[in-house]
Amino acid sequence: EPEVTQTPSHQVTQMGQEVILRCVPISNHLYFYWYRQILGQKVEFLVSFYNNEISEKSEIFDDQFSVERPDGSNFTLKIRSTKLEDSAMYFCASSQTGTNTGELFFGEGSRLTVL
Amino acid sequence: AQTVTQSQPEMSVQEAETVTLSCTYDTSESDYYLFWYKQPPSRQMILVIRQEAYKQQNATENRFSVNFQKAAKSFSLKISDSQLGDAAMYFCAYRRGRGGSNYKLTFGKGTLLTVNP
Numbered sequence: 001e002p003e004v005t006q007t008p009s010h011q012v013t014q015m016g017q018e019v020i021l022r023c024v025p026i027s028n029h030l031y032f033y034w035y036r037q038i039l040g041q042k043v044e045f046l047v048s049f050y051n052n053e054i055s056e057k058s059e060i061f062d063d064q065f066s067v068e069r070p071d072g073s074n075f076t077l078k079i080r081s082t083k084l085e086d087s088a089m090y091f092c093a094s095s096q097t098g099t100n101t102g103e104l105f106f107g108e109g110s111r112l113t114v115l
Numbered sequence: 116a117q118t119v120t121q122s123q124p125e126m127s128v129q130e131a132e133t134v135t136l137s138c139t140y141d142t143s144e145s146d147y148y149l150f151w152y153k154q155p156p157s158r159q160m161i162l163v164i165r166q167e168a169y170k171q172q173n174a175t176e177n178r179f180s181v182n183f184q185k186a187a188k189s190f191s192l193k194i195s196d197s198q199l200g201d202a203a204m205y206f207c208a209y210r211r212g213r214g215g216s217n218y219k220l221t222f223g224k225g226t227l228l229t230v231n232p
Contacts, residue, residue, distance in 0.1 A: 035220075042222050042223065043225075044222070045220060048219065104220065
């Protein structure tokens with residue numbers, strides 16, 4: 001069964017360093033998303049992406065964050081200068097459509113630890 | 116803004132018994148969708164069940180069913196004949212209906228379900 005894959009599963013970085021989290025969405029999906037979950041808190045929406053541009057972003061998704069689909073398969077989340085509060089589990093998701101009933105398929109997550 | 120509240124951080128159930136996980140939400144919208152996602156340990160979140168707000172009939176998927184009370188803004192998940200494989204974190208989620216913000220899911224904090232043999 002096709003699934004969303006994410007790398008790395010865990011990354012430890014120093015504060016101020018750049019981090020790139022990678023995702024391979026399901027191949028025929030057109031909508032891509034990043035969510036994050038700080039330990040003990042809710043899963044929060046970060047950004048959605050369609051047709052090579054951001055379709056919606058949350059207030060969390062500030063100028064330190066960027067997303068890119070550099071080729072036909074990968075979808076990346078870049079954090080330019082990490083802060084301690086960026087430590088979280090980051091989930092990538094994809095859906096075939098952007099309609100209300102379009103099911104989101106999630107990856108297993110990438111745990112980011114900022115020291 | 117929409118909010119989703121899961122008041123039970125943890126629940127446990129005996130194998131083969133029934134358990135109900137609670138979820139309440141707050142919205143001013145009349146058109147929306149509600150979801151329950153399951154996240155087994157170290158695995159991805161998967162969709163368990165979905166409910167359209169305009170449908171009065173409660174959604175059912177095999178052993179999983181919901182009790183959707185629109186006026187009370189309540190959306191509980193009932194798991195019947197619990198199995199060991201049901202052990203997971205369960206997230207309740209909300210998504211707006213037509214028009215704007217169609218992509219964004221708003222999640223609750225989750226309920227960790229333990230199934231005892």
